Amino acid sequence: xxxxxxxxxxxxxxxxxxxxxxxxxxxxxxxxxxxxxxxxxxxxxxxxxxxxxxxxxxxxxxxxxxxxxxxxxxxxxxxxxxxxxxxxxxxxxxxxxxxxxxxxxxxxxxxxxxxxxxxxxxxxxxxxxxxxxxxxxxxxxxxxxxxxxxxxxxxxxxxxxxxxxxxxxxxxxxxxxxxxxxxxxxxxxxxxxxxxxxxxxxxxxxxxxxxxxxxxxxxxxxxxxxxxxxxxxxxxxxxxxxxxxxxxxxxxxxxxxxxxxxxxxxxxxxxxxxxxxxxxxxxxxxxxxxxxxxxxxxxxxxxxxxxxxxxxxxxxxxxxxxxxxxxxxxxxxxxxxxxxxxxxxxxxxxxxxxxxxxxxxxxxxxxxxxxxxxxxxxxxxxxxxxxxxxxxxxxxxxxxxxxxxxxxxxxxxxxxxxxxxxxxxxxxxxxxxxxxxxxxxxxxxxxxxxxxxxxxxxxxxxxxxxxxxxxxxxxxxxxxxxxxxxxxxxxxxxxxxxxxxxxxxxxxxxxxxxxxxxxxxxxxxxxxxxxxxxxxxxxxxxxxxxxxxxxxxxxxxxxxxxxxxxxxxxxxxxxxxxxxxxxxxxxxxxxxxxxxxxxxxxxxxxxxxxxxxxxxxxxxxxxxxxxxxxxxxxxxxxxxxxxxxxxxxxxxxxxxxxxxxxxxxxxxxxxxxxxxxxxxxxxxxxxxxxxxxxxxxxxxxxxxxxxxxxxxxxxxxxxxxxxxxxxxxxxxxxxxxxxxxxxxxxxxxxxxxxxxxxxxxxxxxxxxxxxxxxx
Amino acid sequence: xxxxxxxxxxxxxxxxxxxxxxxxxxxxxxxxxxxxxxxxxxxxxxxxxxxxxxxxxxxxxxxxxxxxxxxxxxxxxxxxxxxxxxxxxxxxxxxxxxxxxxxxxxxxxxxxxxxxxxxxxxxxxxxxxxxxxxxxxxxxxxxxxxxxxxxxxxxxxxxxxxxxxxxxxxxxxxxxxxxxxxxxxxxxxxxxxxxxxxxxxxxxxxxxxxxx
Ligand code: SF4
Ligand code: SF4
Ligand code: SF4
Ligand code: SF4
Ligand code: FES
Numbered sequence: 012x013x014x015x016x017x018x019x020x021x022x023x024x025x026x027x028x029x030x031x032x033x034x035x036x037x038x039x040x041x042x043x044x045x046x047x048x049x050x051x052x053x054x055x056x057x058x059x060x061x062x063x064x065x066x067x068x069x070x071x072x073x074x075x076x077x078x079x080x081x082x083x084x085x086x087x088x089x090x091x092x093x094x095x096x097x098x099x100x101x102x103x104x105x106x107x108x109x110x111x112x113x114x115x116x117x118x119x120x121x122x123x124x125x126x127x128x129x130x131x132x133x134x135x136x137x138x139x140x141x142x143x144x145x146x147x148x149x150x151x152x153x154x155x156x157x158x159x160x161x162x163x164x165x166x167x168x169x170x171x172x173x174x175x176x177x178x179x180x181x182x183x184x185x186x187x188x189x190x191x192x193x194x195x196x197x198x199x200x201x202x203x204x205x206x207x208x209x210x211x212x213x214x215x216x217x218x219x220x221x222x223x224x225x226x227x228x229x230x231x232x233x234x235x236x237x238x239x240x241x242x243x244x245x246x247x248x249x250x251x252x253x254x255x256x257x258x259x260x261x262x263x264x265x266x267x268x269x270x271x272x273x274x275x276x277x278x279x280x281x282x283x284x285x286x287x288x289x290x291x292x293x294x295x296x297x298x299x300x301x302x303x304x305x306x307x308x309x310x311x312x313x314x315x316x317x318x319x320x321x322x323x324x325x326x327x328x329x330x331x332x333x334x335x336x337x338x339x340x341x342x343x344x345x346x347x348x349x350x351x352x353x354x355x356x357x358x359x360x361x362x363x364x365x366x367x368x369x370x371x372x373x374x375x376x377x378x379x380x381x382x383x384x385x386x387x388x389x390x391x392x393x394x395x396x397x398x399x400x401x402x403x404x405x406x407x408x409x410x411x412x413x414x415x416x417x418x419x420x421x422x423x424x425x426x427x428x429x430x431x432x433x434x435x436x437x438x439x440x441x442x443x444x445x446x447x448x449x450x451x452x453x454x455x456x457x458x459x460x461x462x463x464x465x466x467x468x469x470x471x472x473x474x475x476x477x478x479x480x481x482x483x484x485x486x487x488x489x490x491x492x493x494x495x496x497x498x499x500x501x502x503x504x505x506x507x508x509x510x511x512x513x514x515x516x517x518x519x520x521x522x523x524x525x526x527x528x529x530x531x532x533x534x535x536x537x538x539x540x541x542x543x544x545x546x547x548x549x550x551x552x553x554x555x556x557x558x559x560x561x562x563x564x565x566x567x568x569x570x571x572x573x574x575x576x577x578x579x580x581x582x583x584x585x586x587x588x589x590x591x592x593x594x595x596x597x598x599x600x601x602x603x604x605x606x607x608x609x610x611x612x613x614x615x616x617x618x619x620x621x622x623x624x625x626x627x628x629x630x631x632x633x634x635x636x637x638x639x640x641x642x643x644x645x646x647x648x649x650x651x652x653x654x655x656x657x658x659x660x661x662x663x664x665x666x667x668x669x670x671x672x673x674x675x676x677x678x679x680x681x682x683x684x685x686x687x688x689x690x691x692x693x694x695x696x697x698x699x700x701x702x703x704x705x706x707x708x709x710x711x712x713x714x715x716x717x718x719x720x721x722x723x724x725x726x727x728x729x730x731x732x733x734x735x736x737x738x739x740x741x742x743x744x745x746x747x748x749x750x751x752x753x754x755x756x757x758x759x760x761x762x763x764x765x766x767x768x769x770x771x772x773x774x775x776x777x778x779x780x781x782x783x784x785x786x
Numbered sequence: 787x788x789x790x791x792x793x794x795x796x797x798x799x800x801x802x803x804x805x806x807x808x809x810x811x812x813x814x815x816x817x818x819x820x821x822x823x824x825x826x827x828x829x830x831x832x833x834x835x836x837x838x839x840x841x842x843x844x845x846x847x848x849x850x851x852x853x854x855x856x857x858x859x860x861x862x863x864x865x866x867x868x869x870x871x872x873x874x875x876x877x878x879x880x881x882x883x884x885x886x887x888x889x890x891x892x893x894x895x896x897x898x899x900x901x902x903x904x905x906x907x908x909x910x911x912x913x914x915x916x917x918x919x920x921x922x923x924x925x926x927x928x929x930x931x932x933x934x935x936x937x938x939x940x941x942x943x944x945x946x947x948x949x950x951x952x953x954x955x956x957x958x959x960x961x962x963x964x965x966x967x968x969x970x971x972x973x974x975x976x977x978x979x980x981x982x983x984x985x986x987x988x989x990x991x992x993x994x995x996x997x998x
Contacts, residue, residue: 116841116894117871149870226857226871229842 021087036067036078036089045091048100048129050215051167052079055272056176062107062167064129066099067091075099101135108138110145110190111216112162120217122230126165153183154202156222156276157211159194164218166192170210177273179410179432180204194218205403208279212262221260223280228254236679237264237733239666240278241337241659244551245382245404246668247274248734251660251679258282258660258680266734268383269672271411275403284658290641291655292685302643302653307687307695314652315699317635321610322354331358331598331608334564335615335689336553339664339676341712342689343555343562344570344720346614349693351563352590353702357575357597358608361564362616363556364600366518366527366549373767374739375572376527377557378548379540379759380510381670381737385412387544390502390509391419394530395444395517399428402550402669405512420499422447437499443489444513445522448529450485450493451500453477455536460504462538465761470536477529504537508545515549515556541760551669554659558667561722561738566597571722587719601626610635614689615656619645639692655686662688663709665731667738672755674735675728725753739763818902820935823885825903826878828921829896830928836866837897840873844889844898852882853889876918880906890933899931 018029023040030039035058040047050062060080067078070088075095090096107126115121150158166185171194174183182202186195196202211221233252240247240261247270249261261279265272294310295302305313321329332350334343347359366376385391385408398406409429413419418434421427424441439447452473455461461470482493503509511530518526527549534540534547551557563570569592573580576594585592598607604618604626611633617640619630630636630649638650647653659666661682667673682688687695690709697704706712710728717726725742730753737755746752756763809816818824829837840857856875866872890899908914923929 116843117839117869121841122846226840226859228857229846231846232842 019083019085019087021083021085021089023089024091030083032083034083036069036076036081036083036087037065039083040067040078040089040091046132047078047091048125048133049079050125050165051169053169053173053213056169056172059168059172062165063103064100066096066103068093068096097133100129100133104130104134105138105140107165108134109140110162111165112144112146114160114163114217117226118163118217119220119224119226119229120214124217125215150220152222153194153196153219154207156280157202157207158220158222158225160218160220161193163216164194165216166194167215169213169215170194170219173210173213174202174204174207176414177410178204178206178209178407179413180206182207183210205275205277205399206273206407208276209263209273212274212279221280224260227259233259234679235262236660236677238660238677238679239554239668239674239735240274241554241666241676242278242281243275243402244553244556244669245269245402246554246666246672246674246735247278247404248674249274249278253660253680256680256683257286268381268734269668269670270404271383271408273404273407275407277403282660284641285660287642289643290683290686291643291647291653292683294655295650295653297651302648302650310652310654311692311695311699314637314654314696315701317637317651318354318610318612318696319700321635325609327355327593328358328597329609330354330356330612331603331610332356332360332612332614333600333603333616333618334359334361334559336361336363336551336556336559337659338555338559338615338689339659339662339709340555340558340562340667340673340716340723341664341709342614342693343559343564344716345690345693345697345706345712346612347563347570348588349697349702350612351569351592352585352588353697353700355591355593357566357593357595358603359564359597360566360600360603361559362600362618363515363519363552365560365565365567366515373572374759374764375560376531376549377759378512378546378550378670379531379534379764380543380546380548381672381757382408384543384546384758385409385417385510386415387508388412388417388510389507389544390539391417392422392499392503392509392511393420393427393429394422394448394511394513395424395520396512396514396550397423397425397427398512398550401514401552405550405669418502420502422499435495435499435502437491437495439485439489439491442520443485443491443522444517444520445524445526445529446480446485446489447491447496448513448526448533449477449480450482450491450496451503452529452533452536453480454482454497454500455504455533458500460500461536462504466536466538469532473532473536503533503539506537506539506545508542509534509537509539510545511539511547512550513548515551518549535761541758543758546758549669554668555666557669557671558665558673561667562716562720566599570716571720573721584719587715605629606632609633610637612637613646613650614639614693617644617646619649639689641686654692655683656689656692657682657686661686662690663728664690665709665713665726665728668735671737672735673723673726673731673738675731675733725751727751818904821932822902822904823887823900823932825880825901825906825916826883826889826898826921827901827903827923827929827931828876828898828918829931830923830925831868832928834925834928835868836872836922837895838873838876838893839867839869839895839897840871840876841894843892843894847888847892848883849886849888850882850884852879852884853877854879873918876921878916878921880914880916881911890936896930896933899933901931 017032019032020029023043023045026043028039028043030042037047048064050064051059058080060077065078066075068090069076147161150160153159168185171183171185174180181197181200182204184195184197186193211219232254236251238249238251240249248264248266250264251258252260252262263272263274293304294307296305296310296313334346350356350359382405391409391412413432420435421429421433422437424439430436456470456474461467482496485491486493511534513526513530517523530547539545567575569575569580569584575596581592606629636650637652638647639654639656640647641656659676660679663678664676665673666676694704694706714727716723722738725740736753739756740753743752743754840855842855845853845855854877855873857871858874860866860870860872887900
């Protein structure tokens, strides 16, 4: 894959090390586990060489060198511990401390502050400066969420460089020079970026602090758990910081393949819903028109009784379930298993529902490439997508791709935050994303822009279906510039690698019925497929939007996208579940909400919030409505039984992000007293129904998924590791201890597409084994 | 036999006139040494502001995890301590506390000390979690507490070894810059004023001493 990199050999503190040519001394030392203190340098940004903290001594260099700007050379001999280095570092620190206030006891950074740490490790221990320190007005707001304490700033410029070069959003600038230098707000550009919180994390001192974290705790009081952000479909890797019973913040836990070390402000701070004092702490049953607290035993027995009664009187098809795009894979899996195997109905769906026109058994409409792949793309097209607001960290990666030279086209109905940075902007009337996609296909098929044999074949197949969808027609109905579309089609067709992304919401527009398939064809025909930096796919909304589908929260497919009528899948799954599964497709989300069922089981969803008046009436007309949620949502207020659930920070499990990466979520805090994780509740209901489920942990459920769902073949908590794996999986090498592993696929290829789920099934046969316990 | 009895009686007679070592508590109370470590007291400044800045350092130093703090920001309308930050909640769980005095040592402002208060008994365990209101000394009685007995020189006598005009919390200058300068005498060796320590400093930096 990667070309053989040229290695350079050097010695640091007597230890030999080889690193790629062009590496910095700092990186080489890091490889050896030798700390070189840094302030202005940040591994994700270009070196600046401003703070002089990273001094090392290099043989044959007359002066101390800065490790963050000096690249390695063959045979270099570096010392990080010589007397000269010690003196240099101590000198730098003494200067930094001249004007630094003695704020440590009340500073939010105290305890995780590089100035404290390096002063202890490399500092002089005292100061010779006995004049007055410089003082400024204490914190001044630089944005709604962030405060700046200028006394504490050591002018490393990380924050300013982040906003200018990484986020490309401006907002912060350096003002004045020399000892007067300070950080200021750009009067022309307010600092209102959704990425702003990163500067708080990367500020080496407590100069930039978060308003909502101000004085709430100190780092040593926090319990820090590696996990995954649960706010959107990007699935950034985070460290959840909890004090006693409150989540106080999420910090980044760098995963270069997904978040590149950054978080958005939503992920970092929007956690109040977890600490909400209104959260439910006890099950409720409606009696005399009022929801009244009851015990768990009673609630579970009641739910089972009523579900059984509805099934006995009206048949299994009168029961339906609406699952969640927020709960874990394990919970989604158990939910549909409860409905399918336990109650005997295929009426299972979630709010977005299936993408129309999924070919049964084919690989589903998932992003065929990865977030990291964007960096290799020559072209990125956003079709009706607004990642800045909906998948912020994908937007940040697009900005990185722009810096690497990618031509980005923003094709959206409304102004987009990326507009001023991109190669082209195309506007159209909202609701016509699908029209545009078909017009692009029309141009490509009729102008002979297909590439490759397979592309030409596919173009021939599609030509007739889009013959009427000319750009002129699109101009008429969608108010789009036809020439701009032509130019865009040409760009895509000529691209070295183009990634075409649409928002999943666009598939629900009236014109979007075939959007998913059309965009995929667009990529296939133009040869932009199957390699990093090329591909197509949706940007999904929620943290487990993809996982919910993967796990079969769909009325017509079993977990792993096997059609409910597929006899083989049926037999295998029925065998594993010890049940006879219903074969005809169930009711969809909207059908269930329009009176299709008599009893509705809602887990972690709030259909009443966006319901039409008719749907609300249908909800009220239900015989039985059970809701699992954190608070008394609009839907829960109408429920017969409400079962209090917990947030993702309070349970173990796994999420599947928008680029197919399955990642582990870890319990970071005690679950709220009285509430239970959704999987526990489902197991409780199943047991009350007499199903004899014995799951003791999400790990056990995940192992069952790994055995019974071909798409997830081989998945266990262990095999997912710290940074997750992207499906389709293939069996990997065994670990030295003989444990099975799996490898992922950064991009989906033509072949995988053709083989569909069957490919995933290959190692399958033996994977579908009878139910067993543990791994 | 009789011999033994006489011997015993002799001991009794010998001790008879002596002052007893026991005291008849509670009528009478024992005079304790000044460094006795009993219940904590939170101190104030002369002007009534609390010394505690809610820094959690005592909680961090506590080996028994006995201290629980929640901090908040001072405002001009409601000023509790001189700096930016104060402790809104300050609980000490005396059932956990092992009276080691680490909290007192850790405190940068001399806000918490262990005093001669030892009458700590209750039939309700929750009564022994002392809250801030119980620990604070009343307004108008600003004392330094046992810290004076633990530090060799009285703090007042030590010239401020630190730069800056806000050498102490005076409660008027509401600057957090004063935090950590507290009222505790700093270790002399750390702050280099005279030539001798300047040389010491150079030695530490690995520089050749003058005249070498
Ligand atoms: S505010 Fe922080 S990150 Fe920004 S220049 Fe100052 S010390 Fe560096
Ligand atoms: S981009 Fe999404 S996953 Fe990442 S931090 Fe923000 S909300 Fe969380
Ligand atoms: S005296 Fe020791 S155990 Fe007691 S609160 Fe202070 S630090 Fe903790
Ligand atoms: S160490 Fe002192 S100032 Fe800090 S919280 Fe404890 S008592 Fe308050
Ligand atoms: S880290 Fe090298 S000069 Fe700042």
